Amino acid sequence: MKALIGLVVCAVALLSGCCTAGPAALSITTILQEPCTMTQGSELEGYCIDLLAEIAKKLGFKYEVHLVKDGKYGRQDESGNWLGMIGEVVRGEADLAVAALTLTATRELSVEMSTPFLQTGVGFILSRDLGSEESHFVSFLFPFSTEMWVGVLVAFLVTGLCIYLVARISPCEWADPETDEHSFTLLHSFWYITGALTLQGAGPHPKGLSGRIISAIWWVFAVVLLACYFSNFNTMLRSDTKHVSVKNFDELARQDVIDYGTVEGGTTFNFFKNSNNPTYRRIFQHMERKKSCVPSVEEGIRRAQEGNYAFIGEAASLDLAVARYCNLIRSSELIAMRGYSIAAPLGSPMMKNITVAILQLSESGELAYLQSKWWANSCMPDGGQAPQALQAHLLRGLFMLLALGCGLGLLIALLELASKARDQAKDQKKSCCSVLSAELSQRFRSGRANAGTETSEKSKA
Structure with a gap:
């Protein structure tokens, strides 16, 4: 009886232990690669x-x-036989492989691969000392954007035309169109505002209030515009930003001065090896002939820092190197876009849920936050970001002030002429509108007549 009771107690203990024990912990395999997986004392940390x-x-x-x-x-x-993390997953030594594993067709045939959690591509880095400043014949135009230059040109033409119209309309510039000589022709108006734009001045100056208002506003516009131009131009001249002399893979393959290579046997190496693109085939043949491949990413970054070597690799690793080492710069061109995925054994029931979880993290912005956290740039240049061309919308207030000044000048010129027309209408006992219309017609017709007279006198002489 005692033996029976002991057997029951043991069975109950075993059953209670099975009920209370949780699921077994999953075995995760990974590999050291900054910033995906790194060691911090006895612990692991990083993006992955x-x-x-x-x-x-x-x-x-x-x-x-x-x-x-x-x-x-x-x-x-x-x-x-598979080696590395994929081999451990295939042999059942690990339930998942979480690392910067590139999603490839060969791996997909042997293991389950999740949707990519990080997109990358193939680029190259090289020493900033190999960069060269680009020189352009029109580099003096770079401080302003194209839209800004178009805005300045339109402002110049509109202001010159307004000066001309105001000088024609205002009776303060020439009281009698038949006897007075008019100084502000269309060409002279443009010459006048050109002189103001260069801070030199060109006479004669407007005598009426309307013309002086437009001139004053134009001077303010010119001073602020020149201050912005010279400030941005000086910043560009002093900028430490350099342009890479070799900008893409085609230029890299065509030159023989800078040596280049990638990690031997890696996915990037196999991409160039199996590619039918003539440029990529030339790059692979160069790496084979020169034996310029390196055993690891760290070795490639070290050789790039020493100079005269371009290390070809995945942008995720290259961007981290550029963020940490100020003397390195990455090419703007990226080829062979690919993604990093999580690997699991074939038929794993977890892979669907893992893919959904990755998509949820992407949609919530968590993946972007992790990328900004672990790829943070700790090596900003002293000048901050490279200076950009000044955009027109940044000075929209200045353009609005000029437009307001031109409109106000034209309005005052019309009021000055209307005041004179009203006085003449009282003396001549005519309607003010008819006198004003006749005055406007005479002023613009007189300019053409005077121009024809001057031309005929010159021909006679």
């Missing part, structure tokens, strides 16, 4: 570690992370 924590929080599983034993990402040996 934070990503794994967020996915585990959403799906509710526990995990244990270990570093891959052979230190490889995942490639097949000569006998077709």
Whole structure:
């Protein structure tokens, strides 16, 4: 009886232990690569570690992370066996591989791959000392954008035309169109505002209130405009920003001065090896002939820092190097766009949920936050961002002030002429409108007549 009771107690204890024990922790394999996975004392940290924590929080599983034993990402040996993290997943030594694993067709055939959690491409970095300042014949136009220059030209033409019209209309400039000589022709008006724009001045100056208002507003416009131009031009001259002398892979393949290479046996190496593009084939042949490939990303970055070497790799690693080392700069061109994914054994029931969790993190902005956190640029130049051409909308208030001045000048000129027409209408006992119309017609007709008279006198002489 005692033996029976003991057996029942043992069975109850075993059953209660099975009921209270939680699910087994998942085994996660990863590899050291900044900033995806890094060591901090005895702990691991990085982009992929934070990503794994967020996915585990959403799906509710526990995990244990270990570093891959052979230190490889995942490639097949000569006998077709998988090495690295992919090999551990295939052999059942790990439930998931969370690292900067590139999603490829070969890997997709052997393991389950999630939707990419980070997009990248292939570029190259080289020493900033290999950059060269670009020189242009029209570099003096760079301080202003195209829209800004168009706005300045329109303002110049409109102001010159307004000066001309005001000088024609205002009786203060010439009281009697038949006897007085008119100084402000259309060409002279443009010459006058050109002199003001260069801060030199050109006479004669307007005598009427309307013309002086437009002139004063134009002087203010010219002074502010020149101050902005010279300030931005000086900033561009002193900028430390350099342009890479080799800007894309085609230029890299055509030159023989700068050596270049990538990590031997990696996905980038295989991309150039298997590509049918003539430029990429030339790059691969150069790397094979010169034996310029490196064993690791760290070695490639080190050689790029030493100079006269361009390291070709994935933009995620290159951007981190550029953010940390001020003497490096990355090409603007990216090719062979690819994504980093999480790997699981074939038929894994978790992969669907992991893909959904990654998409949710992307839609909520969490992935973008993690990228900005771990790829933060700690090496900004002294001058901050490269100076940009001044845009027209930044000075829209100045253009509005000029438009207001021109409109006010034209209005005052018309009021001055209307005042004179009213006095003449009283003396001649005519309607003010008829006198004003006749006065306007005489002023503009007189200019053409005077021009024809001067031409005939010159021909006789």
